[in-house]
Amino acid sequence: MKRTGQSPWQSTILIFFFISFFVGFLLPGQARVVREMKQTYQNQDPKDLIRVIKDLQQRKQDLLVEETDVSQKVTQYLRASDDTAAQVSQLQHEATVLSQRTGAVPLAGPGIRITIREQSSGVSPSMLADEDLLLLLNDLWASGAEVISLNGIRLSDSSSVYRAGLNVRVGGKVTRMPLVVDAIGDTENMSKGLQIPGGVLDLLNLRRIGAIVQKVNLLRISD
């Protein structure tokens, strides 16, 4: 068919358009199927599949070991639950821990004492903020403090601590600066926890609030 008239020219254009449209229309579908096929295991490299299978076998082995451990623990717990004396001992231990936390019993032991002094006078006074105090207390709890007191006022799990003007309010009681924080617990851990670079002591130094940390062999915290 030569380009001699209007009609053959139009049919040439149409046929080119139709065929190229048809090919173009099928291309995305074909590309999608090929992409999906590459993601199935049937089309993976055997070496990759062998590695995957080995990994899965190792994982299965690990899970079996874990299952055995957990089963042994369950058995131990079941045996312990049959033993009344063990139950009583466990409950007594829990009661002791709870009474310590709630402040029902006085405690004594090694700990650390932090003395905090703020510069309330001078050209640029510095003041201890609520968040400094909370950060200090949270760091102490996190690094192993069992009991904490602020100027002799013992903190419990539900104590609120905040600044009230120049005073510091601890629960229902009011105290003043300077603040002496006593904490009984793992002395080394607490000391390290406070001295972490960028931690609460660095923050207090940065704000020119004096904080002296002392290790004390025997601290006594009562109600």
Place this chain on the structure above:
Amino acid sequence: MVGFVTVCGLVVGIIIGVLRPVHIPAVYSKYVGLALLAGMDSILGGIKGYLKDTFDATVFFSGFLINSLVAALLGYLGDQLGIDLYLAAVVVFGSRMYQNIAIIRRVLLKKEA
């Protein structure tokens, strides 16, 4: 003009194909791929014929249909016989596409000159 229409047809087809993708079963994807290769070879052959004033619509259309079908059937037959016969179609159509592109390029360069 024909080149422009071909590109337009391809682009429109791809756009519609992306927006409303046709579902091709995975088992037939190899044969459809071969048929598409034959189709692209036919399009390039058609453009070459048009530029050299030897274009025949009947030959073009029948070539498109038969080549696509034969390529797909060759692939299927190869699978049945356990021979990679589809490689024959890939080599033939692939090399012809290269040749046709080279000829189209030369003709266009001569026309420009």
